[in-house]
Amino acid sequence: MAVKTGNYTYLLENTPSVLSFGAVGSKKESEGPLGQYFDVINPDSSFGESSWEKAESKMVQISVGQALSKGNFEADQIDMAFAGDLLNQCIGSVYGLRDLGIPFVGLYGACSTMAESLALAALFVDTSIAKKALAVTSSHFCSAERQFRFPLEYGGQRPPTAQWTVTGSGACVVGESDAAPFVRAVTLGCIEDLGIKDANNMGAAMAPAAAKTISRYLADTRTKPEDYDMILTGDLGQVGSALLEQLLEQEKIHLQGRHQDCGLLIYDRQQQDVHAGGSGCGCAASVLCSFILPKIRQGTLGDVLFVATGALMSPTSSMQGESIPGIAHLVHLSSSRRRKGVE
């Protein structure tokens, strides 16, 4: 049974497992530091489809297919799928999951969707509503660009604060098992807005939400950053990461070198022209499912706070002069069911 601890955090007493997971990427992701960890890479980012949106749905199909086959599950064994993406009306997820016959719970958390979907899947399994639940999300550079920014062939210059939307997808099946990785706790985030209006500086827009969620989790669980091997944010990028540290310092929370960011892990900023780092739902999802979850399963990583961050704006709100609110959801992933020593 999930137990509310403090103001925002739920401890999952039955510690559901992430039973299987799959990660899909394309050319730029394969050329980055984590390329070798992906289950499937297709250098052609159209994935054989006639539009970028269809390509994104294809990636969802592939990552879900990987997660199901690696765990030896059939689609009809999955009780529900929590999924969302950046596209209008989440068509990436809808068309990707259309043929699977799994009860569909559509979500919108922008780039925080992986943590949001994983948190919900874990909560449903922990409370025995579901035996097995699927969490999946995706993003595609081209479909995001044409929806949020400019046509692909438009000749514009990206400022140094801009980030590169990852073409990738990650899927997890959550259920009961004795094997790591375990989900120990989740914290659902609130919408936080400190007035950033620059759509080219998402990192700055999302950092306040990440800071708030992390500090709430630490306060609720009465733990410190040193108690974890990694505090992994989704896509704050270089600028957002710096601001996160500053914001937490103001609350006397010192990250002590525990902080990593998926947007900084997935690409090599020196070699690949990605400015402030990677972004998009697929960023956190594919880094989690390709690189982090296997390490927790092996025990190389013990306790990880996975904090995916999202920027909750739309082109309409930006044009109307609105600022960009952020959100961050947190999932405590662990290689063990209980905290070693203290409880």
Add this chain to the structure above:
Amino acid sequence: MELLITLGKAFLVGGLFCAVGQVLIDKTKLTPARILVGYVVAGVLLSALGLYQPLVEFAGAGATVPLTGFGHLLATGVQKAVAEKGILGALTGGLTASAAGITAAMIFGLLVALIFNPGDKS
């Protein structure tokens, strides 16, 4: 020889126009669309004030290459049309003068869209 000087002047003037535009891109929050609109309207204004013609004299392509030149085209078109038709010319002059450019952009746009496909930047 004279051609080389003309080309050299065009290079310098053009380069300077663009360098100034780069400052707008880097240092202001102006979006590209706003910069484009600004340049066109500035061209109309400068032309109306008679300040654009010297540039045309100095570096001929200065009239046609930059977007301010587009504004100059609109303004001179309107001048001519008003002289010929009076107040009706205010409505007809601009688009008539710039018809070649706009139509060319539309036609080439359609052709390119029919023949080619956009590519992933990665």
Add this chain to the structure above:
Amino acid sequence: MSPTPQEYNKMSQKAAPNSKLWRNMLVAFLIGGFIWTVGQGVMSWMQSLGLGREDGGAVTSISLIFLSALLTGLNCYDDIAKHAGAGTLVPITGFANAMVSPALEFKREGLILGVGAKMFSIAGPVILYGSVASVIYGLILAIFG
């Protein structure tokens, strides 16, 4: 305690790296200057063929628009513009690319609502406000001579 929006704005501006203005200006200067030179070359050639300044200008514009459209279609324009910045935006090449790139991008949504409607999504304001400015100028001329 959270910082106020004003305080946070200052923090984010300090955290944001600066673009390399001088390098960008130099590349804009070089590429923009080159495009200008090409335009002037066409103009001079047209004039040598006997075309007047006006017609020569029209041919120059059309040539640059064609080149810009072709490079956009070949997926090269954005690679050049990435470095050139204002070097490709300020000349008429920027206007042409702004019309051709959405036409190309939105062909998946069909010829009418995709190509047709989206073609003007970036460049439409240029045509609108350029015309508005010229109409105002024309009215002033007509009324006040």
